[in-house]
Amino acid sequence: MEPVGGGGGSSSTDPRSTYVLSNLAEVVERVFTFLPAKALLRVAGVCRLWRECVRRVLRTHRSVTWISAGVAEAGHLEGHCLVRVVAEALENVPILPRTVLYMADSETFISLEECRGHKRVTPMGSGSNRPQEIEIGESGFALLFPQIEGVKIQPFHFIKDPKNLTLERHQLTEVGLLDNPELRVVLVFGYNCCKVGASNYLHRVVSTFSNMNIILAGGQVDNLSSLTCEKKPLDIDATGVVGLSFSGHRIQSATVLLTEDVNDDKTVEAAMQRLKAANIPEQNTIGFMFACVGRGFQYYRAKGNVEADAFRKFFPSVPLFGFFGNGEIGCDRIVTGNFILRRCNEVKEEDLFHSYTTIMALVHLGTTK
8 A cells, every 4th residue: 555645656636536526515515505604604614625615605695685674573672673683584694794784763772852753764675575665663674795796895984073073084095985996886874963063064074075976875864873883882972974985896876866846656757767767787786765754655645655666666676775864965867868877076065965855876786697
């Protein structure tokens, strides 16, 4: 018997064993594709073969996923419906989330009298799940972004400091908002909007990157909950700006603005038709809806879900996320008539902030392989 790998000798791999291992790995990978990410992590430590198979399977799980909760899951005293649903659903998600955007109705978490009544959230929908505008009752969603090749998603958070309102350039550069030629989309939210100076601070932050040719969409919300903020928990009186920047040449996006003149089914569908004409690919695309609390059921003369239903009519396979807030941020990127995307830096800064409007946005994260 010759020692394997002995000095001076040559060795070669048995082609039959290579064939068996290759086929075994293929079978293992096929089985693993049915397992959620959490289960995959558990089995990865069994052996080297399984570990390599887990890595390959996780690399194929690049699509965004989501968790939503609404009235159907509400009605219990033990915690918010989104918290309960997330606790169960995270066991079964197919991806390893890298960035999570979560939103829920504010009354459940805060008791500020001046912010009462803003308990309205629009959870996601898909081709088989109609997006719902929930204006009364618990609701929320968690949007889970994996690591996506060619796409960089960076969270940012600026807390208003009354002693120093200046934003240093390096702060904006570090989160991809400046000196970033691949910046395509910014979701931006001002929080604790009821506090003095909160709106002015939001304008100050947005003005630093509002003259770029990017998509801006967002609004003002009541409160912020963050797992990554350096100050945990946040001071209840703190105000600031939080959001996500999306960078990458694969990203495509467009927005339309539903103004006060858009106030019935016909005009809403006309706006969605213009958004459709932007020809944003629908695969691996997310829809966002940021509406004023003054819109919704009462705005459309006691008819609910008008805007979300119109979106679904034109984008049946695109999930929709958003909320009803206290002020909307964005611009109409589509010129009426010829459907040409205009440059966002052609819009004046003051035209980015609105009331009694809805911002509808599409964000395409590239074609999945």
